[in-house]
Amino acid sequence: MIIDGLPGGGAEKVVLTLSKGLIERGHRVSLFSLRAVCDYAIPPGLDYQIIEDGCRQPWRKLTELSRRAESLDRAIVQSEKEQGSFDLVVSHLHKTDRIVSRCRHLAPEKTWFCLHGVFSASYLARRKGFSLWLKKIKTRRIYQHRNVIGVSQYVVNDLKRSFAVQPKHERIIFNPFDFDAVHAAASQPCEMAGEPYLIHVGRFHETKRHDRLLRAYAKSGIAAPLVLIGQGNDEAVNEVKKLATTLGIQDRVIFKGFMPNPYPWIRHAKMLVVSSDSEGFGNVLVEALICQVPVVSTRCPGGPVSIMTGELARGLANLDADSLAATMADVWSKPPDVSRLDLQAYSIEAICKQYIALTAH
Template sequence: MVNTGPIAFYVPSLTVGGAERVTVSVANGLAKRGYEVDLVVSFNSGAFREEVAEEVTIVDLGTTKIPVLGIGASVPCLSRYLSARSPAILFSQMTYANDIYLVSQLVARSDTVSIGTIHNTLGMQEEPKEKFVQLLQRLLAGQADQFVAVSEGVAESVVEHVGIDREKVTVLHNPIPVRDVQQQARESVDHRWLDSPEHEVILGVGRLERAKNFSSFLRAFAQLHSNRPQTRAIVVGKGSKRSELEALAVELGIEDIVSFPGFVDNPYGYMGSASVLAMSSIHEGLPTVLIEALACGCQVVATDCPSGPAEILNNGEYGRLTPVGDDAALADAIEATLESPLSGERLIKRANDFAPDAVIDEYETFIHQYVKPATREPDETGAESPVAF
């Protein structure tokens, strides 16, 4: 075992989400390389619970669910964990979890190296609660030793909105399990259009929420379909905007050529068979859906939103970029991609830059900048019996 002392990650729960997936992947990767890893959760539930490696110790804070306070109720338990366990370094995940952790560290007077991880571009939030969380992050920023941003664009937003120097922000990309994605992409999925050689399927994948801007996707598809009647659209995902999007499809007269299958267990099967994946987002952090599509050899078109698409696609080298909200430009880019697709092998090669081994190498280098070898023997770990505080 690597004798650094405990490496900890704090995430509110293990429900399905991009940050949660990344956290589990990084924790598993470090544990498999011999590090002593704690995965600290406020609520020990969610689909990703089953994906945690047996080498990782799950620390269940057993937070009481209190209306309004939310994970703020975790502060006493998280403080006790810090005092009792004294992890060498802790990565908290997402802005609101960063705030809760930094408050807990103040209460515990812990000397754990504190790393706040930012997964989305700051400054794009509109809800009062989100703005308050971001303000609190700014007030607590001095308590953190370093921030990790998942892309260069996110790093720039952290500097601007948290008010810290660029030297205090490190970019560490999200690991994408490229081989697993490719394996699942080869599995068949039950959708009539994907099995039909006469159709060109334009795929959208993501939460059906405002930030993903699927209304622009539908308007762009309607324009595309007028030129290419063989096209069909599939929008995979669930969210509060579904009924609104279905109504828009009716308004555009495309309800019979657009499918909303909702959440699916294997979106990669869709990516492996689609002609183009189109991303219409207003803002992102590091949109893993683009990397996953590249891993499947699927052609990609994306809005040049903050942040991540231009970084992933290398300013258009691996997929066309369009202005946010420009439906006509998105339609034209999809059509141009259908006419002149890139080599699938080239897309897959790009996806490998984000494969787990490469990213875990970056995390190891980062950790070793802050953590000195522990003087005590590490405790035995294992996720079979979650630890409670």
């Protein structure tokens, strides 16, 4: 496994859950992190290596990708010398992919790029003219005729459509969830247990659309408090706090910051809401359903539509505050029964099998 770093995000948690699951099933796993940042516990038995870039030259940006690819190559060669060659290499997140695609030591046939997000939303949304054209060309160069994993069908279709990429092989593999670990973590105390509240879990980033969430909450007529769990820079958090004040809901919006274990808060919530413009997968939706909590989400590009099927589809809203408000009010007053859902497609057992099958593709 190769990733840019392990700050408190969804893709980072997926990599650690997957690594832990593979180790528990008898496989040897190395995780190469390209930065020293780590907000999560490292699973026992994981060969965790940090490949930091120590270059301080003024022109370091110009040579960053090739320089870091060489460092990663050296670390992988050394690791294989000591422990034997890798059967599977999975690169996670676009910044990592840019470096891994330049690694000379990694055989293309056993290297897979895992797409965790909707690339057009993340990388093309605010670009125009030459900048837009250049980003498309650079992105196509990384993934063209390479092996690609999508956490939802949408993310792969988006890469092919928006960047004219034709992968060599493509697979759709959902994000893995260790149900027992989620239940155990969710059983920890929560200071608001027994009180009705709704919750949003996600970093303070413009694609998460906290502004839409707050406007919808203000319009929904729901009197119970809204708990926000997630980290972000001070400017982003202060913007959301300012909007809460403008909307007159500041006394009902509770900012909890980043939590390594948000599960007790999810478990005791009456409803979880996703308000994003795009979600590669939508981890928190499955996590809430594992905790038997009703969910509401925007019908955004990505995973939510494939997760919220059947009776859960009633919780899908259009990408505007009015629709989200109406959907929140509806699910709040008439919650669906989420106690007997079949979530096995997201189990760590099922997902590990699909990753191991890549070694024989």
